[in-house]
Amino acid sequence: MEKFFSVEDVDELDKVVQEALSLKANPHEHSELGKHKMLGLVFLNPSLRTRLSTQKAAINLGMDVMVMNMDKDGWALETQDGVVMNGTTVEHIREAAAVMGEYCDILGLRSFPGLKDRELDYSEDLFNKFVKFCGVPVVSLESATRHPLQSLTDLITITEHKKVQKPKVVLAWAPHIKALPQAVPNSFSEWMCKAQEQGLVEFTVAHPVGYELHEDFTKGATIVNDLDAALDGADFVYVKNWSSYRDYGKVFPVLQNWMLDNQKLKLTNDAKVMHCLPVRRDLELASEILDGPNSLVIKEASNRVWAAQVVLKRMLAKLK
Amino acid sequence: MEKFFSVEDVDELDKVVQEALSLKANPHEHSELGKHKMLGLVFLNPSLRTRLSTQKAAINLGMDVMVMNMDKDGWALETQDGVVMNGTTVEHIREAAAVMGEYCDILGLRSFPGLKDRELDYSEDLFNKFVKFCGVPVVSLESATRHPLQSLTDLITITEHKKVQKPKVVLAWAPHIKALPQAVPNSFSEWMCKAQEQGLVEFTVAHPVGYELHEDFTKGATIVNDLDAALDGADFVYVKNWSSYRDYGKVFPVLQNWMLDNQKLKLTNDAKVMHCLPVRRDLELASEILDGPNSLVIKEASNRVWAAQVVLKRMLAKLK
Amino acid sequence: MEKFFSVEDVDELDKVVQEALSLKANPHEHSELGKHKMLGLVFLNPSLRTRLSTQKAAINLGMDVMVMNMDKDGWALETQDGVVMNGTTVEHIREAAAVMGEYCDILGLRSFPGLKDRELDYSEDLFNKFVKFCGVPVVSLESATRHPLQSLTDLITITEHKKVQKPKVVLAWAPHIKALPQAVPNSFSEWMCKAQEQGLVEFTVAHPVGYELHEDFTKGATIVNDLDAALDGADFVYVKNWSSYRDYGKVFPVLQNWMLDNQKLKLTNDAKVMHCLPVRRDLELASEILDGPNSLVIKEASNRVWAAQVVLKRMLAKLK
Numbered sequence: 001m002e003k004f005f006s007v008e009d010v011d012e013l014d015k016v017v018q019e020a021l022s023l024k025a026n027p028h029e030h031s032e033l034g035k036h037k038m039l040g041l042v043f044l045n046p047s048l049r050t051r052l053s054t055q056k057a058a059i060n061l062g063m064d065v066m067v068m069n070m071d072k073d074g075w076a077l078e079t080q081d082g083v084v085m086n087g088t089t090v091e092h093i094r095e096a097a098a099v100m101g102e103y104c105d106i107l108g109l110r111s112f113p114g115l116k117d118r119e120l121d122y123s124e125d126l127f128n129k130f131v132k133f134c135g136v137p138v139v140s141l142e143s144a145t146r147h148p149l150q151s152l153t154d155l156i157t158i159t160e161h162k163k164v165q166k167p168k169v170v171l172a173w174a175p176h177i178k179a180l181p182q183a184v185p186n187s188f189s190e191w192m193c194k195a196q197e198q199g200l201v202e203f204t205v206a207h208p209v210g211y212e213l214h215e216d217f218t219k220g221a222t223i224v225n226d227l228d229a230a231l232d233g234a235d236f237v238y239v240k241n242w243s244s245y246r247d248y249g250k251v252f253p254v255l256q257n258w259m260l261d262n263q264k265l266k267l268t269n270d271a272k273v274m275h276c277l278p279v280r281r282d283l284e285l286a287s288e289i290l291d292g293p294n295s296l297v298i299k300e301a302s303n304r305v306w307a308a309q310v311v312l313k314r315m316l317a318k319l320k
Numbered sequence: 321m322e323k324f325f326s327v328e329d330v331d332e333l334d335k336v337v338q339e340a341l342s343l344k345a346n347p348h349e350h351s352e353l354g355k356h357k358m359l360g361l362v363f364l365n366p367s368l369r370t371r372l373s374t375q376k377a378a379i380n381l382g383m384d385v386m387v388m389n390m391d392k393d394g395w396a397l398e399t400q401d402g403v404v405m406n407g408t409t410v411e412h413i414r415e416a417a418a419v420m421g422e423y424c425d426i427l428g429l430r431s432f433p434g435l436k437d438r439e440l441d442y443s444e445d446l447f448n449k450f451v452k453f454c455g456v457p458v459v460s461l462e463s464a465t466r467h468p469l470q471s472l473t474d475l476i477t478i479t480e481h482k483k484v485q486k487p488k489v490v491l492a493w494a495p496h497i498k499a500l501p502q503a504v505p506n507s508f509s510e511w512m513c514k515a516q517e518q519g520l521v522e523f524t525v526a527h528p529v530g531y532e533l534h535e536d537f538t539k540g541a542t543i544v545n546d547l548d549a550a551l552d553g554a555d556f557v558y559v560k561n562w563s564s565y566r567d568y569g570k571v572f573p574v575l576q577n578w579m580l581d582n583q584k585l586k587l588t589n590d591a592k593v594m595h596c597l598p599v600r601r602d603l604e605l606a607s608e609i610l611d612g613p614n615s616l617v618i619k620e621a622s623n624r625v626w627a628a629q630v631v632l633k634r635m636l637a638k639l640k
Numbered sequence: 641m642e643k644f645f646s647v648e649d650v651d652e653l654d655k656v657v658q659e660a661l662s663l664k665a666n667p668h669e670h671s672e673l674g675k676h677k678m679l680g681l682v683f684l685n686p687s688l689r690t691r692l693s694t695q696k697a698a699i700n701l702g703m704d705v706m707v708m709n710m711d712k713d714g715w716a717l718e719t720q721d722g723v724v725m726n727g728t729t730v731e732h733i734r735e736a737a738a739v740m741g742e743y744c745d746i747l748g749l750r751s752f753p754g755l756k757d758r759e760l761d762y763s764e765d766l767f768n769k770f771v772k773f774c775g776v777p778v779v780s781l782e783s784a785t786r787h788p789l790q791s792l793t794d795l796i797t798i799t800e801h802k803k804v805q806k807p808k809v810v811l812a813w814a815p816h817i818k819a820l821p822q823a824v825p826n827s828f829s830e831w832m833c834k835a836q837e838q839g840l841v842e843f844t845v846a847h848p849v850g851y852e853l854h855e856d857f858t859k860g861a862t863i864v865n866d867l868d869a870a871l872d873g874a875d876f877v878y879v880k881n882w883s884s885y886r887d888y889g890k891v892f893p894v895l896q897n898w899m900l901d902n903q904k905l906k907l908t909n910d911a912k913v914m915h916c917l918p919v920r921r922d923l924e925l926a927s928e929i930l931d932g933p934n935s936l937v938i939k940e941a942s943n944r945v946w947a948a949q950v951v952l953k954r955m956l957a958k959l960k
Binding site: 347348351366368369371372373375376379380497597598599600601602603607610611617618621622625 | 676678680704706708710715718721722723724725726730731732734735736738739740742743744
């Protein structure tokens with residue numbers, strides 16, 4: 001595993017989930033594997049869950065960790081070639097990535113999209129250049145278009161809590177006041193589509209017209225524009241806002257009610273409710289659900305550790 | 321010890337002091353106790369001594385430590401229930417605290433008061449909610465109304481340097497240009513009042529009229545409005561500024577000289593002088609004292625490690 | 641080694657280089673030396689390479705590390721005595737340094753010059769006071785006038801890559817859009833002058849008229865104002881911008897082309913090209929060189945670990 005960037009970097013989903021659950025049962029079993037190995041976590045954007053859970057996973061494996069918060073340092077990186085660097089960028093990603101690769105055995109990178117230039121964001125230019133120039137395995141801590149540690153976590157959580165062999169999983173768009181990236185829904189969707197292919201789930205995406213995700217991420221999914229219809233018989237509802245891909249990065253008014261509450265939950269098969277957090281209460285998702293018995297959001301966040309740990313474990317095994 | 325928030329969380333003061341001094345004599349004696357245990361330190365406000373000393377204490381006990389500086393991330397927390405989160409707060413304390421509790425075995429929290437709404441500050445709403453929602457033991461790293469690690473440190477320092485069985489300890493208000501919280505003087509006062517009850521000290525509080533602390537913190541203390549009178553026969557003078565509790569968060573002119581200098585020190589019983597730091601030289605306290613033989617401020621700061629270590633040790637012992 | 645501040649703190653240069661290369665060959669050989677020893681890294685200015693490489697070096701030696709980013713905390717330090725602290729500084733360096741010295745066995749300090757008051761910057765007032773008041777060994781992580789870990793790194797890198805016994809090393813001024821400190825060139829120059837004395841290199845400094853370094857740093861060096869002449873026969877070219885020492889902190893237009901590119905490189909003896917990074921591509925140094933076979937910049941950055949590790953190892957040995 002040279003990089004962990006998308007669902008393509010994992011073959012058998014159920015196998016990686018079982019390996020993660022085995023780590024959850026015995027967190028310190030492989031605490032010698034990471035001895036004298038350094039993980040560098042590079043944040044170009046803020047992080048709470050990702051930073052803490054990945055740090056903890058690395059420590060469980062016996063690794064050392066160094067964290068670089070480059071967003072707050074004003075250490076602006078140049079990513080384009082052929083630019084005379086007489087502006088605000090102080091270092092080129094060619095040097096910055098290569099240097100970090102010298103100090104670390106594995107790197108993690110978080111970088112949000114600008115949400116202005118769709119082609120640039122969806123080229124994953126920054127992440128790909130970082131991988132190319134750093135020369136060591138890289139874990140995505142959320143890139144412009146994907147958040148794979150979150151999606152692996154979500155699959156682990158669904159596996160733990162499913163009551164039927166092949167549960168119905170619904171990704172449900174939710175309202176927000178800000179324009180958010182498509183990274184989490186893209187990623188969840190591509191993981192669920194693959195899980196559907198491998199017979200693990202049935203997958204539906206529900207969103208208002210205009211909020212279509214890029215079709216690369218939703219192959220095989222049932223896509224509907226009616227939340228109530230989607231909720232019918234659902235075993236898991238994954239609530240998440242995203243901005244428009246078509247009218248890139250835009251947010252426009254939605255007339256129907258897309259916020260999940262207890263009344264809508266009645267339409268489901270007593271579904272478990274998921275969200276990657278942070279969640280804006282009573283805007284994206286009703287408090288009554290978050291504080292009720294159907295919410296999995298804290299257990300889901302807790303599982304972030306095991307998703308990170310299985311990925312790091314596999315990378316460490318290849319380093320040896 | 322489910323939380324360490326006030327003097328109420330410790331029974332016999334002398335016993336905890338002696339345990340701290342034993343750790344000071346053998347810092348690494350319990351370095352196996354914290355193995356595979358994670359301490360999370362959450363700062364909503366800046367910190368130097370508290371951060372470093374608590375980190376060091378945890379490391380001495382064999383713990384791993386993760387630090388979250390949430391003040392600088394703009395990761396504004398919502399603390400009120402029933403709020404539609406369509407404003408500037410990005411995550412509710414219910415989720416944020418619960419998630420951190422999933423990743424850590426013990427949490428520390430620093431949060432200053434707003435100094436605008438007295439009732440809100442003195443309800444300790446934020447600290448209490450953090451304790452309630454995180455589900456793990458919590459150490460206060462200074463809350464709206466108390467700074468218990470500082471006060472335990474102060475008692476340790478007094479115990480080490482006292483020349484008589486029951487020294488006279490004076491908490492002396494000092495000038496400042498900013499409106500500071502009452503947390504340090506409240507806390508010092510409630511610890512000294514309990515120490516007085518347990519026969520360890522005699523305790524006097526001296527401040528100008530208008531700077532009365534809330535009576536819950538000064539029960540049994542001698543309270544005077546004349547610094548010179550208070551200093552008479554003092555063995556320890558604890559210098560500290562605070563803003564008004566009565567006219568909440570306000571600062572008003574004080575005509576007399578309340579800054580301790582060598583001349584005023586002559587009124588004492590060759591008193592040792594303490595301050596929690598940071599101190600503004602020649603505004604709060606004369607340089608001639610800070611640079612002279614009577615100052616304990618550096619030794620006091622040094623003792624912060626042992627206060628934190630004894631608290632963490634007791635919490636770890638209960639986790640087992 | 642009570643401090644590591646300048647080339648004066650090392651006697652035999654070749655010996656320290658060989659010791660560093662031995663650590664590079666066996667990074668974890670002394671991983672017991674730093675057990676239960678704390679390194680504190682204090683940054684008053686941003687850092688990427690210095691922070692990561694020094695952290696890694698300490699971890700290789702078995703030390704624990706605490707990092708304090710004081711630039712971002714608004715924790716402004718007062719450095720002058722006799723000041724009534726009723727302004728913006730919140731703590732005096734006397735207390736801040738002393739307290740950090742209580743928590744740490746070795747401290748590192750980064751502090752850039754203001755580039756406004758030459759006498760103040762060149763007095764190294766802040767660094768010297770930090771050393772004086774903290775009471776423990778101090779490693780400079782770059783001070784107002786020197787960057788010794790960088791210079792030791794550079795000597796290590798030259799030693800590794802030299803093809804002749806006594807290579808010709810040229811420090812070549814380069815263009816920039818900002819006014820940069822003289823710390824790196826001063827430091828490189830004083831290390832190369834000593835290396836020249838000890839028969840290790842031949843050293844030339846090339847810069848436009850007006851960019852003379854203080855003569856204390858260039859004793860014995862050949863100084864020229866013609867880049868092409870300097871490059872003739874060079875085995876190593878060390879590219880770096882700096883602002884004027886004479887017209888202190890100023891930058892003025894330079895008519896000739898001082899940016900090293902492949903055409904200029906032809907004047908050399910197939911020289912290896914060095915830079916401390918971050919480098920502004922095609923402003924300071926041509927991309928074609930950075931991406932070509934003559935660039936050592938990444939290997940140089942990588943060697944920062946071994947420079948830091950040999951310094952820390954020597955300090956730890958004296959602590960025992």
